[in-house]
Amino acid sequence: MSLKKVRVRFAPSPTGPLHMGGVRTALFNYLFAKQHGGDFILRIEDTDSARHVPGAERYIIDSIHWCGMKFNEGVGVGGPHVPYRQSERKAIYLKYAKQLVASGNAYYAFDTPEALNKLRAEYEAKKETFIYSYSIRNKMDTSLNMSDELLKERLAKDKWVVRFKMPENEVVSINDIIRDVVTVNTNTLDDKVLFKSVDMLPTYHLANIVDDKLMEITHVIRGEEWLPSLPLHVLLYRAFGWEETMPRFAHLSLLLKPDGKGKLSKRDGDRLGFPVFPLEWKSPTGEISRGYREDGYFPEAFVNLLALLGWNSGTEQELFTMDELIKLFSLERVIKSGARFNPDKAKWFNQQYMKQKPNKGLALLYQPILKEKGIEKSDKYVAAVCGLIKERATFISDFWDLSSYFFVAPATYDEKVVKEFWKEDTSIWMLKIAEIIKSIEPFDKEKAEHETHEWIKSNELSMGQVMNAFRLCVVGASMGPSMFEIAALLGKDEVVSRIEKAVEILK
Ligand code: GLU
DSSP states (O other): OOOOEEEEEOOOOOOOSOOOHHHHHHHHHHHHHHTTOOOEEOOOOOOGGGGGGGGGGHHHHHHHHHTTOOOOOOOOOOTTOOOOBBBGGGGHHHHHHHHHHHTTTTEEEHHHHHHHHHHHHHHHTTTOOOOTTTTTGGSSBBBSSSSSHHHHHHHHHHHEEEOOOOSSEEEEEETTTTTEEEEEEEGGOOOOOEEETTTTTTHHHHHHHHHHHTTTTOOOEEEEGGGGGHHHHHHHHHTTTTGGGGGEEEEOOOOTTTTTSBBBOHHHHHHHOOBSSSSEOOTTTOEOOOHHHHTTTOOOHHHHHHHHHBBBOSSOOOOOOOHHHHHHHOOBOOOOEEEEHHHHHHHHHHHHHHHSSSSHHHHHHHHHHHTTTTOOOHHHHHHHHHHHGGGGOOGGGHHHHHGGGTTSSOOOHHHHHHHHOOOOTTHHHHHHHHHHHHHHHSHHOOOOHHHHHHHHTTOOOOOOHHHHHHHHHHHSSSOOOOOHHHHHOOOHHHHHHHHHHHHHHHH
């Protein structure tokens, strides 16, 4: 291990909202950086102006912040390598493209799109694949095939690109932390475009290598979709003479659809009924895609579920705080195969965090829903209600259905329950319970429970019959926590009046 300070970057292209797989990439970078006391950097890779989507950069930053991660350097933060937006680093890259041409590792190409399309069509007609590489580069319109004088002339008047001169028949072996050794023969690779005169901008490959070098990145942790580019990247480091300080690589496997068949795509969320984006996204054309935040997930639950998509601690433990993840995470324990996303398990994580949440905090989240319904109750009361129902809830949006009877008396009574539990004598029993409750002064739930149960037993009545009917009077249905917990919160008078009303209606 080198003693260099660990520096990792999250390098999204602002081409749309961040997919949850992208958030996982950011998270693994963050955990790795924090574990090693290193830096977590945000670089925006926006050299492809045609694919730029307004609002995407803001969305990416907001998503990362919502998850509780913070950048040490980068867009929106600053740092020793400003600017961190590649479009603002435009002036930097040409020099490096020229350096590669000068060292014989790259060349200028003037082929027009029309000429390339024509050639491609010819290959297709012959049922062959067209690769722009060593096999044809000498026949193309490039600086390899013209005098210096002509080259100068052409550079001044024509559009050009710089292409990497991919070596012929060389075996490149690269060590990936997750995948071990990746070996490729360069004959399968093409002469990638590195720089374009049309916009005087580098392509992803050149900008990525130059910036990782200049920003002193030590580890590149990114999605598997970049694995095919890895040989080119390593060859670029070599061509620049930077192989000694080249970062180490770790390519994360894909997130798979719930059925395990294929990559979890941006479209799957709406199709399969769960979010694939951290936050709700409104596209520039007004289309809305749902987000984990708006669906009611806690950021801690979202982070926890993402961490376990492709990584495990080697134990049975499933719930981890961010601090625990920082301590335990390791790239060596990230799996090579795809990680199947399970939306039910995602909900399970939220439930677990719901149970752990302090009632006071939940009350603050519930209050706006209550206010909307015109209900004014103290935070203390609402917190007590939250404490009684949170075990049964997945999201805050479940709260009302689970607890409306704490705020309004039932207007109707579940018919099935009435049929099952409301018998001839039930009204008399209920009025007796009302009497017992009235008699306990001050009200005490243990005492109320004890006396009610004693009365039921001494009269040889069925506990289930009586208690279910009692619940029906107060709740209107057969759900909820202990009746005496409910009674303690509602207060004696309210319970008695609900019993009297139910008896009036159901007798
Ligand atoms: N801009 C690339 C992306 O959007 C980054 C790839 C990398 O991390 O090298 O995924």
